[in-house]
Amino acid sequence: MAKKQKPVKAYKNLDFLSSSDARTVRMLAEFYEPLSRFKKLDIVDTIVFFGSARISSEKEAKKELRKVKAIKNKNTTVYKEKLKRAERKLLLSKYYEDTVELSRRLTEWSMKLSTEQRRFIICSGGGPGIMEAANKGAYDAGGVSIGLNISIPFEQFVNKYVPPELAFEFHYFFMRKFWFIYLAKALIVFPGGFGTLDELMEVLTLSQTGKIKKEMKIFVYDTEYWTSIINFGALVEYQTISLDDLKLMEFCDTVDDAFEKITNHFSKFYANGNDRK
Numbered sequence: 001m002a003k004k005q006k007p008v009k010a011y012k013n014l015d016f017l018s019s020s021d022a023r024t025v026r027m028l029a030e031f032y033e034p035l036s037r038f039k040k041l042d043i044v045d046t047i048v049f050f051g052s053a054r055i056s057s058e059k060e061a062k063k064e065l066r067k068v069k070a071i072k073n074k075n076t077t078v079y080k081e082k083l084k085r086a087e088r089k090l091l092l093s094k095y096y097e098d099t100v101e102l103s104r105r106l107t108e109w110s111m112k113l114s115t116e117q118r119r120f121i122i123c124s125g126g127g128p129g130i131m132e133a134a135n136k137g138a139y140d141a142g143g144v145s146i147g148l149n150i151s152i153p154f155e156q157f158v159n160k161y162v163p164p165e166l167a168f169e170f171h172y173f174f175m176r177k178f179w180f181i182y183l184a185k186a187l188i189v190f191p192g193g194f195g196t197l198d199e200l201m202e203v204l205t206l207s208q209t210g211k212i213k214k215e216m217k218i219f220v221y222d223t224e225y226w227t228s229i230i231n232f233g234a235l236v237e238y239q240t241i242s243l244d245d246l247k248l249m250e251f252c253d254t255v256d257d258a259f260e261k262i263t264n265h266f267s268k269f270y271a272n273g274n275d276r277k
Contacts, residue, residue, distance in 0.1 A: 030175040034168055038183070041165065042116075045270075046123040046146060046183040047106055047262070049099060050199045051130025051190030051221075052092075061086070061093040095190050095222070096133045102188070102255045103137025103145075109263055111143055120185060120266060121146060125176075126158045126167060130190045135161035148176050177202065185270060186262050187218050188252075191225045207248045208241075215269040218249040219258055226251070 016022055056064075065086040071079055103122050110120040122138040124131035126147025138145035139161040147162035150170050158167040170176040180187075181203065189200050200220070206212045220226050227233075235241045252258035 027172060027175060030170055030172055031178070034179055037165065037168075041118065043118045043121055043146075043166075043183065045119060045185045046121050047110075048123045048180050048184045048187045049103065049130060049134035049190065050125075050187065050192060050196050051095065051099065051133075052192035052196060053125075053127050053129035053131060054193070055092050055096050055129045055133075055191070056089060057096045057133070058090070058093040061090040065090055092191070095130060098221070098255050099130050099133035099190055100137040100140065102258055103134045104141045105137075105255070105259050106262065107138040107141035107143035107145070109259075111141070118144070119270075123148065123180065123184070125149065125195075126162055128159060130192065132159040132161065135159055148179055150176050181206070181212065181216075184216055185214070186216065186265060188221060188258065188262070189218065189226075189249075190221045197229075204245075204248055208245055215265075217262075217265045219262060220249050220251050221253075221258060223251045223253055 010016060017025060065083075068079070068082045068086045071082070073079060106120065107122055113119055122134055122143070122145035124134040124145065124147055126135070126149035131147070135145045135147060136159075144163050144166055145161065146166045146168070147158045148168050148170060149158045150173060158169070168176075168179070170179075177199070180199070187203060189196060200218070203212075203218060207216070207218065232241075232246060236243050236246065250261060252261060
């Protein structure tokens with residue numbers, strides 16, 4: 001008689017773990033696995049960068065513009081539209097370069113702190129655009145950074161500037177958002193689209209409703225862009241938010257301005273280097 005095969009243990013049953021019945025187990029895994037890694041690597045807190053995945057570097061934008069200008073037939077609607085888009089892309093590349101510079105300077109500043117713990121580590125969504133720029137800035141400074149990637153239909157891969165030990169792949173948006181906020185002591189919101197708007201509004205709501213207790217400041221980069229996208233003054237005028245709610249965020253228009261405001265915020269509330277709240 002053949003030896004009876006042992007049944008598979010529940011935590012090794014991949015069919016079960018991938019089923020709808022194990023959804024809560026997968027959710028918990030996306031909490032405990034990052035928690036375990038952050039503890040192991042002694043990462044205390046982060047500086048989170050939000051912004052568009054579609055903004056490219058100045059180098060890439062110039063390359064695309066040269067490609068468009070090389071088109072022979074320039075007297076077409078298609079050419080004019082391509083030229084307009086390429087010129088706009090080059091204009092927007094300023095945000096990529098500003099992100100790299102700000103991230104680099106913040107990383108250099110944090111590495112000089114007199115603590116053995118990893119404080120104020122750069123964190124992004126791990127993908128392209130502003131996310132890549134944030135991770136690149138930390139890399140250029142000789143530091144590490146975090147990439148919280150998300151699995152989406154149009155595949156997004158973790159950019160090359162995130163070290164493997166700090167690269168994460170999430171299935172659930174809400175768990176990814178949790179890890180953005182849980183360790184953050186500051187958020188910097190660069191120009192972006194639906195995803196960036198979603199992240200900004202959720203964090204503002206959590207701050208407004210008192211769900212975020214720590215001294216976490218929201219820095220919004222480029223007043224002109226954001227006030228053209230969202231009429232914050234109208235929200236106050238229609239009394240759907242209060243004037244004090246605008247104090248939840250602070251606008252910055254240059255790398256120098258942002259760096260000074262962020263480091264001053266940390267010096268004021270986290271000068272002892274031991275706060276874990």
